[in-house]
Amino acid sequence: MPRPASIAIIGGGPCGLPFARLLETVGIEYVVFERDASSDPTPLFQGGTLDLHRDTAQEALRRAGLADEFEKLARRDGSRILIQDFQGNHRHILGEGNDAPEIDRFQLRQLLLNSLPAHRVRWGKALRYSLDPRAPGVVLLGDAAHLSTPNGAGVNMAMYDALVLFERVTAEVQKIQDGEYDEAGDAAALERAVGAYETDMRPRARKNILKAIGMEDMMYSKDGLRQMVAMVKPPAGA
Numbered sequence: 113m114p115r116p117a118s119i120a121i122i123g124g125g126p127c128g129l130p131f132a133r134l135l136e137t138v139g140i141e142y143v144v145f146e147r148d149a150s151s152d153p154t155p156l157f158q159g160g161t162l163d164l165h166r167d168t169a170q171e172a173l174r175r176a177g178l179a180d181e182f183e184k185l186a187r188r189d190g191s192r193i194l195i196q197d198f199q200g201n202h203r204h205i206l207g208e209g210n211d212a213p214e215i216d217r218f219q220l221r222q223l224l225l226n227s228l229p230a231h232r233v234r235w236g237k238a239l240r241y242s243l244d245p246r247a248p249g250v251v252l253l254g255d256a257a258h259l260s261t262p263n264g265a266g267v268n269m270a271m272y273d274a275l276v277l278f279e280r281v282t283a284e285v286q287k288i289q290d291g292e293y294d295e296a297g298d299a300a301a302l303e304r305a306v307g308a309y310e311t312d313m314r315p316r317a318r319k320n321i322l323k324a325i326g327m328e329d330m331m332y333s334k335d336g337l338r339q340m341v342a343m344v345k346p347p348a349g350a
């Protein structure tokens with residue numbers, strides 16, 4: 113008889129799907145429960161472009177064996193911002209050399225879905241779950257753990273959370289791999305993995321939330337416009 117799924121992933125977003133894919137690469141049992149009825153575009157997934165950073169989101173894709181597929185879709189010239197004056201004269205380029213190519217949100221989702229066996233994702237399943245992170249066997253990742261004002265980092269944080277949790281889970285699983293199947297032992301190992309993940313995630317999340325609050329404060333301050341212009345203004349002589 114097949115062993116029951118060990119890990120239930122609630123939500124097939126930029127966090128849940130990379131985590132599923134990473135588990136898939138090492139043969140750990142999982143099922144994704146997704147609220148959307150199907151993979152068809154919804155208002156959220158129709159548009160929106162995301163820049164994936166080298167050390168976080170791109171690293172998760174590399175570890176998931178999806179770097180080549182990502183490169184086929186990545187818009188590497190999309191991370192440059194060309195600043196022109198009102199006559200269209202070139203003034204300055206921001207982001208030159210940044211390793212943060214753009215990909216459409218829907219393309220990213222499809223790329224990840226294509227890497228999973230179809231039966232691993234259960235569509236139209238809006239699960240009710242406790243948000244109590246202290247409940248045994250429950251762990252929060254991505255926006256569920258550290259929602260912030262959009263500041264261009266959310267997807268990168270979410271995908272990196274998936275990678276960190278995966279690394280902690282596999283480290284624990286390796287320790288018990290040779291032993292007999294033991295439900296209590298497996299649960300304890302997962303709890304240790306969750307603890308190690310949270311220790312890593314919390315300061316990272318706090319730093320990003322504070323950065324997002326800082327940006328929001330700046331944008332809504334009385335001289336927010338001046339500060340914003342100063343941020344993107346070409347250096348003197350450029």
Ligand SMILES: Cc1cc2nc3c(=O)[nH]c(=O)nc-3n(C[C@H](O)[C@H](O)[C@H](O)COP(=O)(O)OP(=O)(O)OC[C@H]3O[C@@H](n4cnc5c(N)ncnc54)[C@H](O)[C@@H]3O)c2cc1C
Pocket residue numbers: 122123124125126127128145146147148161162163237238239240241253254255256262263264265266267268269270
């Ligand atoms: C307008 C806007 C622009 C943004 N732009 C950027 C950007 O440019 N760059 C960037 O890095 N970040 C951006 N973000 C942030 C980014 O979208 C999030 O940080 C990221 O999507 C978080 O991923 P996630 O998987 O944690 O959550 P989500 O993307 O919210 O995915 C959660 C998934 O779970 C499903 N779900 C929810 N509840 C349930 C349930 N009860 N049962 C089952 N399934 C459920 C949802 O349908 C969804 O598929 C933006 C956010 C917004 C709102």
